Amino acid sequence: MDANTEWEPYRRELVVYCYRMLGSIHEAEDLTQETFLRAWKARDRYDERRASVRTWLYRIATNACLTALEGRARRPLPSGLGTASDDPDAPLVPDFEVPWLQPLPGRYLRPDDGDPQARATGRAGVRLAFVAATQLLPPRQRAVLVLRDVLQFSAAEVAGQLDTTTAAVNSSLQRARAALATASPREEDLREPSAGDVVERYVRAFEAADVATLVTLLTDDAVLEMPPVPLWYRGRVDYGRFMQRVFTLRPGMWRALPTTANGQPALAAYCPDGAGHRLHTLQIFTVTDAGIAHNVVFQDPAVFAAFELAPSL
Template sequence: MGDLASTQDLESRLEGYRTELTGYCYRMLGSAFEAEDAVQDTMVRAWKSFEKFEGRSSLRSWLYRIATNVCLDMLNAGNRRARPMDLTAATPVARAQLTARPEITWLEPVPDGRVLPSVADPADTTVERESIRLAFVAALQHLPPKQRAVLILREVLAWKAAEVAELLGTSVASVNSALQRARATLAEYDPSASDPADPLDEEQQKLLERYVAAFEGYDMQALTALLREDATMSMPPYDLWLRGHDDIVGWMLGVGEVCRGSKLVPTVANGSPAFAQYHPSQDGEGYEPWALIVLEVADGRIGAMDFFLDTKRWFPLFGLPERLSAGG
C-alpha cells in the first residue's frame, strides 16, 4: 500500500504542473499538439528518473529543466512555425488566390484551458494571456531556441536570472545578454498588445455580438464598421493574407462567398475571443465545421481575423460539436 500511495502521490504532484508546462512548451514550439507531446515526454522522463532527483532544486524547476531540454531537442530537429504574414507581403484582392503551402509548419491555435493555469493575481493572468496571443507566439518563433527559453522564463514566468542560469547550465551574465538580444529581436516584430479580455467588458461583449450578427448576416458594411483600417485576414494552411477593408470585403464577396449563411459558436483561443464557424452542409441538413476564427481586438476594434481551416484538428481539440442541427 505504501508503494501504491507514493506512486499516486508522485503522479498527482507531476500532474499539478501539466497545464503550466503545456503553456511553456506551446510558447516555445508554437503548436498545441507538439506542446502536449513535449509535456508527456517530460512527465515520462521525470517519472523514470525521479529516484535521481535529489531535491537540490524545487520539483517545478526540475520539471522545467526537463521540458526545456525536450523543446530544444524538438526545435533543433525542425523549422520554426510561421503565420502567412511572416512569409509574404499582403496580397491585393485582385491577385488573391488560395495556395496551400504544405511544406510550411504553420503556427497553431490553442485552447486557453490547455495552457493557462489558474492563478490568484489578475496581473499574472493578464501577462499569461498576452503571452499566448498568436502575434506574440509568432514573434517568439523568430528567436533562437535558447533565447526563446530565456525570454519566456524571465519575462513571462518571472524567473530570476540566477534561476534561469541554473536551469540552462550557464552564467547570469549569459542569461542577461540573451535576454537583451531577445528583447531587441522581439521589438522588430512589434507584437503590439491587445485589449484585456478576461473577463470581457460590456463594450467588448457588444463588439463580439455585432461581429456575429454581421458575419452571419453577411453584412459587409456592418462588418467593416467593426474592423480597424489596417485589419488583416489570414487562412492557414493557405499562404494568402489580406490587409484593409477593401481587400477583405473584396475577398468575402468573391471567393469567400462560400462563407455566406454560416453560423458562429463562441469559444476562446490564445487569450483572445474566437468562434467556430459552421457552414451550411451540402445535403441541407444542418451545418458542418468550416473554420476556427481567432480575433485580435485592439482599441475597441478587430485588428485581425485568422481563419484556421483544418477543422479535423481544431474542432476536437477545442471540444466543439461535429456539426450543428438545422436550427443552429
C-alpha cells in the same frame, strides 16, 4: 515521490510552456508527457535543496523542447512568409508542407485568481502575435525570454535550467527583447475577451453575411490570414472584398459559436450545408480600442480536433 500526485498539477502549465516554445499544441502535449517520463527516470537524482519541483520540471521540459527543436523550421503564419495579396479571387490552395503555427485552446489557460504564478501561466505570452514573433528567435533565446519575462523565473534559476551563466541569460534576454520590441501589439492596446462588444457585433454581421457592417468593426490596417492557405490581406477594403467572395461562394445564414484561443476572443464558424451547418473555420481575433486589428482564420482538421469542435450543427 509519486508522479501522479506531485507532478500532475503542473501538467497544464507545462503544456502551455511547451506550446510557447514549439508553436504546436499537439507537440506541446507530447513534450509534456516526455517531460514526465524523463522526470520519472531521474526522480532519484532530484534534490529539493537545490530547486523546487516546479523549477526542476521546467528544466527538464526546457531540455526536451530544445532537443525537439534541433534542426526544425520555425512555425509561421502566412503574414510571416510574404507580402499581402490584393486579389480577392486568388486560389485558396492549402500548403500542408509548411509547419504552420497552431492556436492554443482556451481550456489550457487559468483564470486570473490573484496568484502571480497562475497569471503568468495564463494569457501572458500566448497571444498568437507574440508566439509567432518568438518563432523568429533562436530556441535558447526563446526559452530565456519565456522563462524570464513570462514565467518570472530568476536569472539564476534560468541559468540553472539551461546549464549556463547568469550573465549569459541576461545577455540573451536583452537580445530577445530587442528583437521583439515591435513584433506584437502593446498589452495596454488590447481588449480582453470579456470586453467582447466589438466581437459580438462582428458575429452578428458575420452570421448575416453583412460585409458592409463587418468592415466598420475593423481597424484601417486590419489583417486577415488563413493558414494553411499561404495567403493574407491587409486593410478594410481587401478584407471586405475577400469576405464578399466567401459569402458569395456559400450563400445563406452562417452560424458562429464564441470561444477563446490564446487568451483572445475567437469563434467557430459554420457555413450553410443543406438543412444544417458544417464546420468551416476557427477564427481568432486581436481586438484593440480602435477595432478588430487581426483575424487569423484556421481551416485545419488538426486544429478543429484540438479544440474539440463539433463537425456540424
